[in-house]
Amino acid sequence: xxxxQFLTWVRGTGLNIALGIFLLGVLWRLIEIYSLGRKKDxxxxxxxxxxxxxNTMFRRSLPPKDMGMVKxxxxxxxxxxxxxxxxxxxxxxxxxxxxxxxxxxxxxxPSLPSQFVDLVAVVTIAAMVxxxxxxxxxxxxxYLSTFEDWxxxxxxxxxxxxxxxxxxxxxxxxxxxxxxxxxxxxxLLVVLPFTKLFHAFTLWxxxxxxxxxxxxxxxxx
Amino acid sequence: xxxxxxxxxxxxLAGLAVAKQRQVASRFAQRVFDLSNDVRVKAALEVxxxxxxxxxxxTVVSAAANTARVESFTQCGKETDWTAQAGxxxxxxxxxCVGSPAPGSNLAWDAAMQARMARTCQTVxxxxxxxxxxxxxxxxxxxxxxxx
Amino acid sequence: MSATMEKxxxxxxxxxxxxxxxxxxxxxxxxxxxxxxxxxxxxGDPKYTPIHKIEPLRRLYSQEYTLLGRLMKMxxxxxxxxxxxxxxxxxxxxxxCTLCGRCSVVCPVGNDIVYMVRKLREGMSASGNxxxxxxxxxxxxxxxxxxxxxxxxxxxxxxxxxxxxxxIPIPMDQEGAEYMVMLSSMEIINFPEYLGAIxxxxxxxxxxxxxxxxxxxxxNAGMQIGNSDLARLIVSRIVDGAERLKVKTxxxxxxxxxxxxxxxxxxxxxxxxxxxxxxHIIEVLGEFQKSGLLKxxxxxxxxxxxxDPCQLARRGGVxxxxxxxxxxxxxxxxxxxxxxxxxxxxxxxxxxxxxEEGEELRLEAFKxxxxxxxxxxxxxxxxxxxxxxxxxxxGLEHYQMDIPVVGLTEMIAEHIPEKxx
Numbered sequence: 001x002x003x004x005q006f007l008t009w010v011r012g013t014g015l016n017i018a019l020g021i022f023l024l025g026v027l028w029r030l031i032e033i034y035s036l037g038r039k040k041d042x043x044x045x046x047x048x049x050x051x052x053x054x055n056t057m058f059r060r061s062l063p064p065k066d067m068g069m070v071k072x073x074x075x076x077x078x079x080x081x082x083x084x085x086x087x088x089x090x091x092x093x094x095x096x097x098x099x100x101x102x103x104x105x106x107x108x109x110p111s112l113p114s115q116f117v118d119l120v121a122v123v124t125i126a127a128m129v130x131x132x133x134x135x136x137x138x139x140x141x142x143y144l145s146t147f148e149d150w151x152x153x154x155x156x157x158x159x160x161x162x163x164x165x166x167x168x169x170x171x172x173x174x175x176x177x178x179x180x181x182x183x184x185x186x187x188l189l190v191v192l193p194f195t196k197l198f199h200a201f202t203l204w205x206x207x208x209x210x211x212x213x214x215x216x217x218x219x220x221x
Numbered sequence: 222x223x224x225x226x227x228x229x230x231x232x233x234l235a236g237l238a239v240a241k242q243r244q245v246a247s248r249f250a251q252r253v254f255d256l257s258n259d260v261r262v263k264a265a266l267e268v269x270x271x272x273x274x275x276x277x278x279x280t281v282v283s284a285a286a287n288t289a290r291v292e293s294f295t296q297c298g299k300e301t302d303w304t305a306q307a308g309x310x311x312x313x314x315x316x317x318c319v320g321s322p323a324p325g326s327n328l329a330w331d332a333a334m335q336a337r338m339a340r341t342c343q344t345v346x347x348x349x350x351x352x353x354x355x356x357x358x359x360x361x362x363x364x365x366x367x368x369x
Numbered sequence: 370m371s372a373t374m375e376k377x378x379x380x381x382x383x384x385x386x387x388x389x390x391x392x393x394x395x396x397x398x399x400x401x402x403x404x405x406x407x408x409x410x411x412x413g414d415p416k417y418t419p420i421h422k423i424e425p426l427r428r429l430y431s432q433e434y435t436l437l438g439r440l441m442k443m444x445x446x447x448x449x450x451x452x453x454x455x456x457x458x459x460x461x462x463x464x465x466c467t468l469c470g471r472c473s474v475v476c477p478v479g480n481d482i483v484y485m486v487r488k489l490r491e492g493m494s495a496s497g498n499x500x501x502x503x504x505x506x507x508x509x510x511x512x513x514x515x516x517x518x519x520x521x522x523x524x525x526x527x528x529x530x531x532x533x534x535x536x537i538p539i540p541m542d543q544e545g546a547e548y549m550v551m552l553s554s555m556e557i558i559n560f561p562e563y564l565g566a567i568x569x570x571x572x573x574x575x576x577x578x579x580x581x582x583x584x585x586x587x588x589n590a591g592m593q594i595g596n597s598d599l600a601r602l603i604v605s606r607i608v609d610g611a612e613r614l615k616v617k618t619x620x621x622x623x624x625x626x627x628x629x630x631x632x633x634x635x636x637x638x639x640x641x642x643x644x645x646x647x648x649h650i651i652e653v654l655g656e657f658q659k660s661g662l663l664k665x666x667x668x669x670x671x672x673x674x675x676x677d678p679c680q681l682a683r684r685g686g687v688x689x690x691x692x693x694x695x696x697x698x699x700x701x702x703x704x705x706x707x708x709x710x711x712x713x714x715x716x717x718x719x720x721x722x723x724x725e726e727g728e729e730l731r732l733e734a735f736k737x738x739x740x741x742x743x744x745x746x747x748x749x750x751x752x753x754x755x756x757x758x759x760x761x762x763x764g765l766e767h768y769q770m771d772i773p774v775v776g777l778t779e780m781i782a783e784h785i786p787e788k789x790x
């Protein structure tokens with residue numbers, strides 16, 4: 001298979017397979033998780049404004065108030081925000097990506113200047129390396145980490161790295177680099193529903209449940 | 222006039238100077254001391270019973286009696302040994318005897334109450350229930366003390 | 370697998386619900402929960418990371434409720450839970466967790482970790498892996514009717530003591546009283562002053578109240594050990610008593626977990642809403658205060674600070690009332706750092722203080738409370754939970770800190786003028 005055939009495959013068949021597994025996987029996993037249901041709470045609720053599942057869904061995106069958590073684990077917060085926001089910008093506000101999404105769904109929206117996205121990519125790569133190093137260095141993170149943690153880091157890192165290399169025409173000839181990039185994205189898509197990366201979907205439900213249980217008691221978490 | 226009820230008992234105790242209160246309080250506590258047998262409690266009661274006590278001595282025995290008290294708590298979830306629990310109240314009585322009284326408080330009354338609670342623990346442990354003659358014995362002690 | 374291990378696994382499978390599944394799938398191993406847990410912060414040992422404490426639950430969930438997990442178990446890549454493992458986890462699930470809930474507040478993906486520890490305890494208990502100290506409490510609840518072996522004579526002893534000391538009669542089994550007062554075992558045994566304080570307060574407020582001879586005890590060892598059947602037994606007794614006496618409100622005493630068990634878990638344990646209200650004594654005092662029924666004289670002048678029991682404040686939603694009450698009788702009330710909703714646990718809740726083997730760890734974890742107190746340097750420490758009181762006193766004693774500990778209800782009652790005075 002030459003480089004052109006490789007690129008054609010990942011753009012066509014590969015993408016179809018990956019998206020198929022991704023969509024079916026997400027659906028399956030959501031059903032698998034949320035169909036377990038939960039019992040109704042029969043205790044008398046306290047109704048306090050600001051204490052509810054919906055509130056927590058969004059409020060939990062920020063560090064908890066007055067607990068000094070950022071100081072205790074700055075890399076978790078600062079590194080975490082940086083690479084998540086970075087990924088968001090790269091994936092959804094980079095013109096070639098928007099074009100791809102338009103090709104698949106018909107939807108499109110304005111993009112950010114490519115040079116800016118390039119800068120974001122560099123910052124994201126750096127942030128991801130920093131969080132990796134933190135995971136290796138910090139006793140708690142190291143203790144908790146399993147093969148899945150390192151693997152999912154790699155599977156998320158490679159698309160960003162290879163994409164940036166492709167745009168910059170570095171390392172491999174462009175066609176091959178681009179094909180590799182798309183392949184790494186496909187791996188990410190296939191792996192996402194079945195690993196901790198699925199938190200992208202479940203964290204909303206988790207925050208909601210947590211907020212609801214505490215909101216029932218009148219405590220805003 | 223013999224003391225016959227708690228109202229008279231409490232009033233008579235309140236009328237005593239602190240040093241005298243300590244002395245009579247230590248007598249109340251001595252009656253139930255065998256339910257504790259803790260050396261720190263013993264030391265506190267001994268010091269409280271003396272007519273002349275220095276502040277330094279009080280501080281030392283007070284700290285020791287407090288430790289005895291804290292050590293005799295029953296932990297949440299543990300089985301209650303009522304005989305042992307009596308020891309907590311004896312220690313509390315000792316702490317009352319040698320503690321610094323807050324203005325308006327009646328340390329001898331406090332000690333008397335704790336001593337009665339200790340006795341009640343003992344009678345609960347032996348299955349005799351809550352009826353005991355500790356209050357009457359305390360009236361007798363106070364009468365004897367006032368008339369000496 | 371032994372019979373009890375089978376039971377343990379069955380029980381764990383039964384507790385799995387969508388929230389647990391969602392939480393387990395959301396965890397990204399960020400380790401932030403460790404920074405919120407005093408057992409980790411004061412020891413530096415990563416095994417006390419809260420999410421790690423529930424690892425057996427996670428593995429069972431994965432093997433039983435996820436396709437991938439089931440496949441992995443089939444091909445031998447994932448080993449089934451063993452009794453020995455649960456035994457190993459006992460220290461993490463009981464000794465080093467007081468169900469304080471700080472972890473659930475910080476998790477960025479929203480995991481309610483304390484909920485999962487509570488549920489894992491169900492399996493631990495059913496498989497025979499709960500600590501000896503709390504197992505005894507559970508047995509006594511079943512055989513004697515009381516986790517600490519407190520029977521009616523003991524309550525009567527307290528009533529007699531209080532009637533003598535305060536000169537106020539203590540009602541028992543009065544039908545139609547507005548409030549049914551519960552006591553915790555700890556109060557019956559260690560702090561009889563609490564009942565006296567209640568008597569004084571109720572007398573002044575002009576409210577009718579009563580004890581119940583068949584349901585005087587609120588302590589719920591079932592909740593601590595993780596045995597819902599037991600928890601239900603205790604709650605049912607209280608419900609029966611309250612309904613028999615036709616009271617409007619049941620008052621939960623100065624005890625943390627008793628409140629959680631009755632107020633929040635109770636209705637779910639018996640499977641129907643309560644026909645009466647449940648309030649913590651501090652909530653009731655707060656209401657009396659707002660309605661002008663709490664008339665006090667004088668002020669404490671020494672420097673006071675307040676320790677918020679976890680189950681009352683963060684886990685119970687009663688946070689402001691204790692502050693308003695403190696301010697009514699104190700001119701010098703100062704908050705410690707991290708007070709209120711984010712307070713640090715005393716280290717002895719959730720049954721932890723009954724576990725002898727866990728004492729060393731508890732005392733180490735107490736360094737966090739010690740640091741809070743060193744920052745605020747109070748003359749005395751006030752709290753509203755009998756177990757916190759004892760744990761605090763023991764910790765302070767251990768670290769040679771001379772700070773007396775008092776109960777808030779008692780302190781309030783001391784400022785109520787003697788009737789007829």
